[in-house]
Amino acid sequence: MIKPILYAALPLLLAVGAASASAADTIKIGVPVPLSGPYAAAGTDILNAAKLAADDINASGGVLGKKIDIMAEDDGCDAQMGVQAAQKMIDGGVAVVAGGYCSGAGLPELIALHRAGVPFILDAQTNPKLTSMGFNNVFRTIGRDDEQGPFAAKFMSGYLHAKKVAVINDNTVYSKGLADNTVSALKKDGVDVVYDDSVTPGQMDYSAVLSHVASLDPQVIDYTGYFAEAGLMAKEAAALHLKPQLMGGDATQDPTLIKTAGAAANGWICTTAPLPQFLTGAKQFVTDFTKKYGTAPGPYSPYEYDAIEIAAKAVKDAGSTDPSKVIASLHTIKDYKGLTGNITFNSAGDRTVAVYITVIVKDQAFAPYVKLNAAGQWVPVQ
Amino acid sequence: MSEFIQLVIAGLTTGSFYALVALGYTMVYGIVRLINFAHGDIFMVGAFLGWTVLTTLAATHMPWGIGLLIALILSMILTGGLGVAVERFAYQPLLSAPPLSILITALGVSLALENGVLLIFGPGFNTYPQLIGSAGFVLGGAHITFIQVGIIILSFLLMAGLYLFVHHTFIGTAMRALAVDRDAARLMGINVERVIQITFFLGSSLAAVAGVMEGLYYTEINFFMGFIVGLRAFTAAVLGGIGNIPGAMAGGLLIGLLEAFSAGYISSRWTDVIVFLVLIGTLVVKPTGLFGERVVERM
Numbered sequence: 302m303i304k305p306i307l308y309a310a311l312p313l314l315l316a317v318g319a320a321s322a323s324a325a326d327t328i329k330i331g332v333p334v335p336l337s338g339p340y341a342a343a344g345t346d347i348l349n350a351a352k353l354a355a356d357d358i359n360a361s362g363g364v365l366g367k368k369i370d371i372m373a374e375d376d377g378c379d380a381q382m383g384v385q386a387a388q389k390m391i392d393g394g395v396a397v398v399a400g401g402y403c404s405g406a407g408l409p410e411l412i413a414l415h416r417a418g419v420p421f422i423l424d425a426q427t428n429p430k431l432t433s434m435g436f437n438n439v440f441r442t443i444g445r446d447d448e449q450g451p452f453a454a455k456f457m458s459g460y461l462h463a464k465k466v467a468v469i470n471d472n473t474v475y476s477k478g479l480a481d482n483t484v485s486a487l488k489k490d491g492v493d494v495v496y497d498d499s500v501t502p503g504q505m506d507y508s509a510v511l512s513h514v515a516s517l518d519p520q521v522i523d524y525t526g527y528f529a530e531a532g533l534m535a536k537e538a539a540a541l542h543l544k545p546q547l548m549g550g551d552a553t554q555d556p557t558l559i560k561t562a563g564a565a566a567n568g569w570i571c572t573t574a575p576l577p578q579f580l581t582g583a584k585q586f587v588t589d590f591t592k593k594y595g596t597a598p599g600p601y602s603p604y605e606y607d608a609i610e611i612a613a614k615a616v617k618d619a620g621s622t623d624p625s626k627v628i629a630s631l632h633t634i635k636d637y638k639g640l641t642g643n644i645t646f647n648s649a650g651d652r653t654v655a656v657y658i659t660v661i662v663k664d665q666a667f668a669p670y671v672k673l674n675a676a677g678q679w680v681p682v683q
Numbered sequence: 684m685s686e687f688i689q690l691v692i693a694g695l696t697t698g699s700f701y702a703l704v705a706l707g708y709t710m711v712y713g714i715v716r717l718i719n720f721a722h723g724d725i726f727m728v729g730a731f732l733g734w735t736v737l738t739t740l741a742a743t744h745m746p747w748g749i750g751l752l753i754a755l756i757l758s759m760i761l762t763g764g765l766g767v768a769v770e771r772f773a774y775q776p777l778l779s780a781p782p783l784s785i786l787i788t789a790l791g792v793s794l795a796l797e798n799g800v801l802l803i804f805g806p807g808f809n810t811y812p813q814l815i816g817s818a819g820f821v822l823g824g825a826h827i828t829f830i831q832v833g834i835i836i837l838s839f840l841l842m843a844g845l846y847l848f849v850h851h852t853f854i855g856t857a858m859r860a861l862a863v864d865r866d867a868a869r870l871m872g873i874n875v876e877r878v879i880q881i882t883f884f885l886g887s888s889l890a891a892v893a894g895v896m897e898g899l900y901y902t903e904i905n906f907f908m909g910f911i912v913g914l915r916a917f918t919a920a921v922l923g924g925i926g927n928i929p930g931a932m933a934g935g936l937l938i939g940l941l942e943a944f945s946a947g948y949i950s951s952r953w954t955d956v957i958v959f960l961v962l963i964g965t966l967v968v969k970p971t972g973l974f975g976e977r978v979v980e981r982m
Binding site for chain 2: 472499501505513516529536541563565
């Protein structure tokens, strides 16, 4: 396997070498995102946010007297393509890599970048493993999958004052992981988990499970799977006249839930990393993005915008584009005021305060609901 | 007690869908000895055709009851036609070929239908308009909706109608004759090709009814929805005795009830294990299925 990769990389090395000589007066920031395949649309939303951030920085004079140059590479959401993308960016002489979409491609990219000593700021890859390998070059502007569970648990016990909770998952990696994290946090909070079991996705009829769960008398039913089944559950629970509050994780936040359940979707609550339209600091960003690209920003666009801004700030603070100095300066980022809130990285590179909010379905549309403020109180999301 | 009634209603509702789809499997098997693996996808196409008609009619502000009736009938006719077309182009040339060839063809048709719908309607979920709310009544502490009752009654009427059709009409008699011996039936002057086409038409339009009802009841449909229903319905047909019409009905309802009880009283995870254990247990004791009789007595 080594030989073909070498042969494939050879012409690239030559091309990149020729290009970098003429571009020494810019600061290169690498953005590896899927630009082909099924996730191309999500990748484009992220890349556009990176370009917007670079334009904003360049319009106000750039960094260290140089312009920011976004170097986009297609990683196709694929591990192998990710390694090649990372290698191209390293050879292209990037100061920082900031971006990405899939954890599956992000992991090999991170390993390649770690070997080359280049910092990597993640904007959408939520798998806990990326920041648990002891690497000093990784940072993340979004929360981790294992932070959402405790947040959901805190919401149920602290805001909904639930004493008894039922947690249902769909046995996929994401859903089971979120359910396990939620259940253990609930137990820690002294909440009685009366039901913790999985259902088969695609089965359509969950009324048997729901009527059994209802007989256990929980105050909240938390479904950690995806929106299609969540919509059916909301609809079937309404037909059964169930009393418990229904809620789900970020994968239930999709318009299909409302289309499926109709009026029965009203009152469904999701825990989620805030979408751009629910971020108070991102109003201008949403306007600018929509004006420039003709579509609303994607869910991860503001996280990528923050990642690019932080990358630029770190280069400025370091006074150099030397990746090792940029890493050191990224570790000193403290209370950076980004679109997605205050950003401080812990020693692993994760945000010290992961941002999660809840949204609720009101009049058959998702509306911001409540979040935890810095003092640990539940306040409405504006 | 209220939970028990609730589970029975849930089981009968899903069981009705399985039974209607199982009839198509069993009728086709009874007559041409073909396990029509594309039948679950015919059900899915029925749901999509109904959706297309309904959403088109929604723009004309027609009373929804009439729109629904038109959607149901159009979907039945078109899906029935699709069933006949599949038989004419994919199965008929292979009727005298080895059974394996036609089985593989059926799988091919299944993939073609799934991917065709995927290309036309996209990979996401399409949703039926919210025509029928969750209005209903309370019986013994259990909440029962009118649409559940409607689904159960309509399926029973269709199943009874099919039974009467097969046993009391000329074509029905011809179908049973084919089930016994195709060549002998041909010698008696029966137009075998025509009877096979009618069988496919009936089976497919019953699946279309199930598809439209599923769309109305659960609202969301997608190109892959025929897989699970098809699998369960096929199991129902085998459990009841494949080739036997009352067997398919009983098998469908039994599987619906088994699913509901295992999800309600044991765990949703064990549903498939329990359903297939019952299937294996039944086949060990009675290899022809619950209602299956000697080969001569099919249909």
